[in-house]
Amino acid sequence: MEAEAPILVADRVSLRFGGVRALTDVAFDVRRGEIFSIIGPNGAGKTSMVNCVSGRYRPTEGRILFDGRDITRTSTSRRAALGIGRTFQNLALFGHMTVLDNIMVGRHHLLRSGFVRGMAYWLGGAQREELTHRREVEEIIDFLEIQHVRKAIAGTLSYGLRKRVELARAVAVKPKLILLDEPMAGMNLEEKEDMARFIVDLNEEWGMTVLMIEHDMGVVMDISHRVMVLDFGKRIAAGTPAEVLADPHVRRAYLGEADEVVHDESEPATA
Numbered sequence: 001m002e003a004e005a006p007i008l009v010a011d012r013v014s015l016r017f018g019g020v021r022a023l024t025d026v027a028f029d030v031r032r033g034e035i036f037s038i039i040g041p042n043g044a045g046k047t048s049m050v051n052c053v054s055g056r057y058r059p060t061e062g063r064i065l066f067d068g069r070d071i072t073r074t075s076t077s078r079r080a081a082l083g084i085g086r087t088f089q090n091l092a093l094f095g096h097m098t099v100l101d102n103i104m105v106g107r108h109h110l111l112r113s114g115f116v117r118g119m120a121y122w123l124g125g126a127q128r129e130e131l132t133h134r135r136e137v138e139e140i141i142d143f144l145e146i147q148h149v150r151k152a153i154a155g156t157l158s159y160g161l162r163k164r165v166e167l168a169r170a171v172a173v174k175p176k177l178i179l180l181d182e183p184m185a186g187m188n189l190e191e192k193e194d195m196a197r198f199i200v201d202l203n204e205e206w207g208m209t210v211l212m213i214e215h216d217m218g219v220v221m222d223i224s225h226r227v228m229v230l231d232f233g234k235r236i237a238a239g240t241p242a243e244v245l246a247d248p249h250v251r252r253a254y255l256g257e258a259d260e261v262v263h264d265e266s267e268p269a270t271a
């Protein structure tokens with residue numbers, strides 16, 4: 001049987017900012033239905049890579065394919081309409097708006113255009129559309145367990161809850177691929193465990209494909225199907241979490257002193 005085409009392909013992507021080579025010849029693909037994570041030390045190029053996928057940055061060389069289509073030159077908004085959703089490293093909620101309104105904002109493009117909607121309203125179709133819309137939003141609110149704060153002003157919530165609302169907003173646009181930029185950053189252990197569970201459920205129950213950057217290695221290795229490791233803008237390894245953890249390049253580059261620890265058995269421990 002022929003393997004299904006990947007939903008996302010990065011084809012030898014390079015990105016330069018003046019003299020800085022943020023990415024050099026990075027290639028990977030994300031399979032439909034998987035959780036794929038990008039890890040690497042600070043400045044390795046993770047955010048740059050995800051920005052090339054979302055459309056915020058345009059690669060200097062190479063191509064990005066989504067759902068079989070070359071999107072290298074496609075605008076950010078068009079990519080979103082094609083089915084690429086995202087959350088941000090720093091929260092990007094409307095702090096003065098309610099949780100419900102924040103989630104609804106992301107849904108606008110799913111409704112028909114203003115003029116058509118106006119006409120349809122008079123013809124009776126808009127009410128049906130509005131009902132479906134509301135039901136779907138309520139499903140997401142239930143799923144992410146934020147019913148109790150749906151009327152609260154987003155800016156007043158705890159950090160962990162705001163991250164969850166941001167995820168709800170990204171999910172609400174029904175993306176085929178969701179880009180999560182450090183979803184656990186700044187969270188306490190309990191919040192991290194909740195977030196990890198939501199990501200796994202989104203993937204398993206809602207069939208959402210996930211491309212994630214995350215610094216928490218425990219979470220990454222726990223929930224990812226495959227992982228790519230970047231270092232100084234280059235891909236140094238990719239594979240299952242077990243393969244990546246066993247890779248000597250990764251141990252040297254990412255885990256730093258791991259090699260010395262292995263070779264230093266004769267030395268007394270100093271840590």
Ligand SMILES: Nc1ncnc2c1ncn2[C@@H]1O[C@H](COP(=O)(O)OP(=O)(O)OP(=O)(O)O)[C@@H](O)[C@H]1O
Nearest residue numbers: 017020021022040041042043044045046047048049
């Ligand atoms: N807009 C920009 N202008 C100039 N240089 C940039 C820009 N964005 C990223 N860089 C540079 O590109 C390199 C890769 O940065 P990037 O933010 O992609 O790394 P990262 O792996 O996401 O790091 P972190 O884990 O710290 O978020 C760094 O040297 C960074 O300084």
